[in-house]
Amino acid sequence: MVSMDGQTTAEYTFKKRDQAITISTKSSVKIDGEAVQMDLQLLFQRLTIAAKASQDLASVFKYELCSHPSALFDISLLLRQPQKPVLADAIWALHTPDLLGVTGHVQYVLDGGALVQRIPWTRGSTYKDICKLYSEYVTRKYGEAVVVFDGYQGTSTKDMTHRRRAGGRVGATVTMDEYMPVTMNKDEFLANNTNKQQFINMLSGHLQKKNCQTYHAPGDADLLIVQKAVESATSTNTVLIGDDTDLLILLIYHANLKSHNLFFTPEPKKSTKKPRVWNIKAVKQQLGPSVCTHILFIHAIAGCDTTSRLYGIGKGAPLKKFTTSSEFREQATVFDTQSASTAEVVSAGENALLCLYNGKPGEGLDSLRHKRFCEKVATSTSHVQPQSLPPTSAAAKYHSLRVYYQVQQWKGTVDELLPQEWGWKESDGGLVPVQTDLPPAPLELLRVIRCTCKTDCSSLRCTCKKHDIECSVACSNCKGSGCANSCQAACNDNEDDEDEPGNLH
Incomplete structure (x- = not known):
């Protein structure tokens, strides 16, 4: 507010660094047992920079590099809300309405x-x-x-x-x-x-x-x-x-x-x-027996009440993919099998997701994540949104298990299955989805995304400066301000330079 004094609206420009960060946009990761609050976007950026500086970047994309699998869960850690009517719209577009009603x-x-x-x-x-x-x-x-x-x-x-x-x-x-x-x-x-x-x-x-x-x-x-x-x-x-x-x-x-x-x-x-008004018999005849046999899987894989919507993948995509891809149809048969093992479901689920994200057979979701990240960095005019990448293989595993459990429940064959063995766990008196079985990033990376310096962070003893990362609010002492390795310090230096005579801009 002070920076606005004496300026007109045409002269004033809002700075990203001055934007208030609300509690709803914050998430935390555990580092050495301590919960550290950090903005989701900032966490992803700092972890990818740290990974690039310290080890092979491709190898760390099996981790989410976020506090949660953002392609499957929103910031409140709820499953991404499905857009179920979109699938109904896609089917309606193929259906000739019953004129008699x-x-x-x-x-x-x-x-x-x-x-x-x-x-x-x-x-x-x-x-x-x-x-x-x-x-x-x-x-x-x-x-x-x-x-x-x-x-x-x-x-x-x-x-x-x-x-x-x-x-x-x-x-x-x-x-x-x-x-x-x-x-x-x-x-x-x-x-x-x-x-x-x-x-x-x-x-x-x-x-x-x-x-x-x-x-x-x-x-x-x-x-x-x-x-x-x-x-x-x-x-x-x-x-x-x-x-x-x-x-x-x-x-x-x-x-x-x-x-x-x-x-x-x-x-x-x-x-x-x-x-x-849907004439169900007419709809079944127009969709054909193959689609109708696997319609439960087509619905569940891209999101229903108990499975997450895939960020960036529309509900009509699985229906279209089923009609065009023999690979996708082959994976669907596994989810229709009552006696499928967890290993078979996990494998089929990852291959099905690869089809939906237009990956190559056998490529693997972790490899596809790294590939998509590099493509976005090369072509995007802004930073990469973590949710825009495919989920990791570790997170997709539990999504696939939940899809299988829901398909079997809809078929009426779920009596012998326990949800706790198919992507769910008990918490606070209810069932909540398992997100992943891996930490957000390798521990050595988590340790370098914040420093514990008690000095001004001006030497390479500061883990942030050592990895060419600016200090942030996650840093235990400086909190990303008042130290020599912060954006605020750099801005102050630039302002001082502007006041010196002889500087041309």
């Missing part, structure tokens, strides 16, 4: 999770009043529908997704009954899993009194929803009402071409003029 008598199957979110609550109403609103809404629009609810007891691979959707809001646990007035915000109430389960149980009873069939999954309900829709279609035309792309993909995989018509459509919204 849904006609005549049909059986409706509803996603209970989406239903719970759909109706606003009025504070002051009793929970019985709220349940009555839901049951009247369902019977008025869908008659005696089948409603399938998620379960919220115990751990699940969707724990992280639930935390993201809650947005940090977790309401207090409410011991509720039907005649208790609603005093809490709906979102806060439903962010508490105990509250949500209690309300679902209460709502289920009210729906049953209206002759609706209700079912409760032990965890995520997507597979059970689709199974009930496919089961219904064996005897009558059926419509599944839902908004989740996962349901569409599961219907494409599980639907029987010999059954009655099976449709998928979202809940109509005021802002939508004409909602999409």
Whole structure:
């Protein structure tokens, strides 16, 4: 602010070094057991410079050179949020919409999770009043529908997704009954899993009194929803009402071409003029048996609720790659095999990712990372973003394991598999994804990205100066300011030079 005094807006230029760094953009790495906070971009730049100065640069690209695998995880260490509707758009572009649409008598199957979110609550109403609103809404629009609810007891691979959707809001646990007035915000109430389960149980009873069939999954309900829709279609035309792309993909995989018509459509919204109506049998016929057999893998490899979106890889890319690459199709068969070993899955997963990143067969992700880094350095006008590089082989291993587990879960064959053996670990009462089994960089590199000098960092005893790296906020004593090896010191020297007579610029 002081530097702005006396200058016009046309004269003043913001300097990168003056930009405030927020806590949300910071991450930490452990060096000799101590957690050191460092900006993600700065950490990547300093580690690559240190690697280039001290050893073969290609050999260190098997490490992320970041505090976390940034191609798979965002700064909050959550899986990168998938862009699931993009895959639906890609399939819709190949699909000829059913012009007749849904006609005549049909059986409706509803996603209970989406239903719970759909109706606003009025504070002051009793929970019985709220349940009555839901049951009247369902019977008025869908008659005696089948409603399938998620379960919220115990751990699940969707724990992280639930935390993201809650947005940090977790309401207090409410011991509720039907005649208790609603005093809490709906979102806060439903962010508490105990509250949500209690309300679902209460709502289920009210729906049953209206002759609706209700079912409760032990965890995520997507597979059970689709199974009930496919089961219904064996005897009558059926419509599944839902908004989740996962349901569409599961219907494409599980639907029987010999059954009655099976449709998928979202809940109509005021802002939508004409909602999409998917005739699942027609979609399956147009996609072909090969794509439909491996559609679960195509969806999971590029990101769903339990697998990360690959930074820079669109959701439509795996569908296109499946139709053009025999190598990619070959890897997909491994994920469709119920008895595949972890070693087979890891190998097939890395080869599949190589295809998506347009690498050469057998090249390896670590080698491709180094190659892409060199290409970007040679052509880019700014520093390389670490997330723009493919993930390391060590991080891709756990991504592949999670993809396999999710595919088997969607197929209904996951009962004999433990998520802890397929890319997940227990933490804070829930399941979280394993990021990698390697440190951010070799320990010798981590030690040189910051100095512990107690002098002015002017000699080669300073590890930063020795490796031609400016001191930074990570340095234990100087904190990147007030020493002879900092950007601030260099800027002060330049300002002094400008004041000396005879200097021409």
